[in-house]
Amino acid sequence: MDRIVITLPDGTELEYPRGVTAEQVAKDISPRLYKEALAARVNGKVVDLATPLEEDSQLEVLTFDSEEGRRVFRHSSSHILAQAVKRLYPEAKFAIGPAIENGFYYDFDVPESFTPQDLEKIEAEMKKIIAADYPIVREEVSREEALAYFAGRGEKYKEELIRDLPPDVPVSLYRQGDFVDLCAGPHVPSTGKIKAVKLTSVAGAYWRGDEKREMLQRIYGTSFPRQKELDEHLRMLEEAARRDHRKLGRELDLFSIHEEGPGFPFFHPKGMIIRNELESFWREVHLSRGYQEIKTPIILREDLWKQSGHWDHYKENMYFTEIDEQGYAIKPMNCPGGILIYKSRPHSYREFPLRLAELGLVHRHELSGVLHGLMRVRSFTQDDAHIFMLPEQIKDEIMGVIDLTDYLYRIFGFDYHVELSTKPEKAMGSEEDWEMATRALREALEEKGIEYKVNEGDGAFYGPKIDFHLKDCLGRTWQCGTIQLDFQMPERFELEYTGEDGEKHRPVMIHRTCLGSIERFIGILIEHYAGAFPTWLAPVQVKILPITDRHLPYSRRLAQRLKEARIRVEVDERNEKVGYKIREAQLNKIPYMLIIGDKEVEEGTVSVRSRSQGDLGAMEADRFLELLKGEIEAKAAS
C-alpha cells in the first residue's frame, strides 16, 4: 500500500516507498545521472526533482541533453538574472522571464535602461548567486496570498499575470535565497547547477508584445552546464556571423543597399546571375506544372485598391502617387492586377484550375526599425501566383502547392517548418467563409501528414494562410512560401465563370508564393551556402589561372570554348603568382579553378582545382567540360 513502482525509460521497474522524490531515484540509478539531473518527466509531465511521487509512475530523469532539460535549465537561469537585477536595482519591476531557443531572457521595468556595463555588473552578481548555490524551492499559495504578496511590493506586472491565470490552476512561487518569483516552474534544484552563464544583449520590448503598452527592458542571455559548452556556443555564433548575407553580399559583390534608398536593394552583376538562374529555374518548374506567366503594372489607380479592400486594410503599408491629378497606388500585392487579367474575358469551368503566375515587384512601407539586409526590404519580387478554381478543387490545388514548395526547397536542401494562420481581428468576409477556408487548409496539411503550428489571428485580411518558414545563419526564421485561400476578392471584384450548368458562378482563389520573395530567398541562399553557391548558381563557375603570360593564348581559347558551352568563365590575366590567383579565386568561392602552365598547353589538358576538394589533377579539357555540364544540369549541391 505504501510502496509504488517506478518505471524507467528502459523498462526497468524499481520499487519505492510512496512519496519518494525523483532526485532520490536518480541518485540510486547512478551518481553521474544524479549530478546531471535537472528535472524529471513523470507520466509525461515535467516536474521538479523534489516533487514527491505519490503513485506508480513512468519516470525519466531530464538532463541538459534533452530539450525539456535545457528549457528548465535556461528558465532557472532567467530567475538568477532576475535575482541579480533585484539586488542591484531594488526599484525594478518584474515582468516575464522564459527560456527561449539557445537561451533565456527576462523583461524588467526600470527607470533607466541598462547599459552594456550594467550587464557586466549583473552578470557578476549572477555568478555570486550561482556560487552561493541557493536551493530553489517551490511553494503553492492561494491566489489571494499571491496577489497580496506581489501587489504589496508594487509588482504590477506579476499582479496582472496572476489575475489573468485561469481560476483552477494553483498559483506557485519559487524561492531562491532572498528572492521569490511567481512561476509555474519547474526549476533545477539549486542555483549552483547553472555553471556557465553569459548575458548577451539588452533590448526594448513591449509588455505583452503590445506596442500600446509599457516599453520594458529585456535582457537576453544564455547558459550551459559547463564553461566549455558556453565557449563553444559563442564560437558558433561568431562562425555564423561569417555567413551573414549582408557581409557576404558585399564581399562577393552581389548586392548593396544605400542610404539613398533604405530597404531598396541594388543587385550587382554577380547578384543578378544568381537571381536570373533562380528565376529561370522557377519558370521551368512552373510551366511544367501548368502555370502560365503574366506581368502586371506596378502603379494602378486608387479605386482598384479601394475595391480590393487594401485601402481599408493595408493603407498604412502602401505608397501613393499622383498622375494627371488622379490618385494612384504603388502595388503592395499582385492580386488586384491578376484579377484584372482574369476579368478581361469570360471564363469557363473547363479552364480551371487557372494558374496565373507572376514574378511581381511589390513595394511596402515597412517600419524603419525592421529593415534587415535582403531579408526584410521595402521593395521585393514575389514569386506569386493566383489560382482560380472550383470550390471542389481547393484541396487538390493546395496540396499541389505544398508539393511544389517542398520540391523547390529540397533542391536547396532547406529545412523548413509550416504554420497555419487564422482569422485576424480586422478581416473581410463572413465567419462561415473563414471557417470553410481554414478547414480546407487544415485538411490539406493533415492529408499531407505535415506537422504545423497554429498562429491564431495571424492570417491575411482576406483569408487564412499556410506559411513556410526558413532559417537564417543565426537560427532566426523568415516566412518564405505562403498559401492563402481567398473567398473575398472574387466577391469584391464579382469574378465569374460559366459552369457545367451554363449558369454564372463565383470562382475561389488561392494566392501563393513558393520562394516567397526572391530577395529574401537569395538572402537565405547566401547564408545557407555561406556564399559557396552550387555550380549552377555560382556567378563565376570557372576561373582560368594562367601561370605566366605565355599561357595566355591557350587560356583565352579555352575560355572561349567554355563560354560557347554557356559556362560562366573568367581568365585571371594579371601578372601574379599562381598562389595569389588561387587564393583570390578561393576567397571568391569560385567552384573550379583551372591552372594552365606549359604541361597543360603541350598536352591540351587542364589542371583542375576544386574550391572544396583542392587539387584534382590534370584532365582532358573535354572531360572537364562534360563533368561540369553534368554537375550544372543536375543542380548538384557542391
Add this chain to the structure above:
RNA sequence: GCCGACGUAGCUCAAUUGGCAGAGCAGCUGACUUGUAAUCAGCAGGUUACCGGUUCGAGUCCGGUCGUCGGCUCCA
C-alpha cells in the same frame, strides 16, 4: 514607429584626459615571368554620416537629423 548601441579611406580597424587624422588589405604605377591560399617597391586615397552648438582648439563633449546593428511590434 518604439528601446538601446553604433557611424573615421572601397573593406577591417587605430588615434592618451579635447591638441598636426593613421595602419593593413583592396586600388593605381613600376620591377619580377611565376605550378596549387598573399613577390617587392612606389603613388594615391578623408568636409571623421549630415546640420548646429560649447571651446583658443572637436573624430573625441552637447543637441538635432539621416543611416546601420540588436531586439519589440509588423510581415514575403
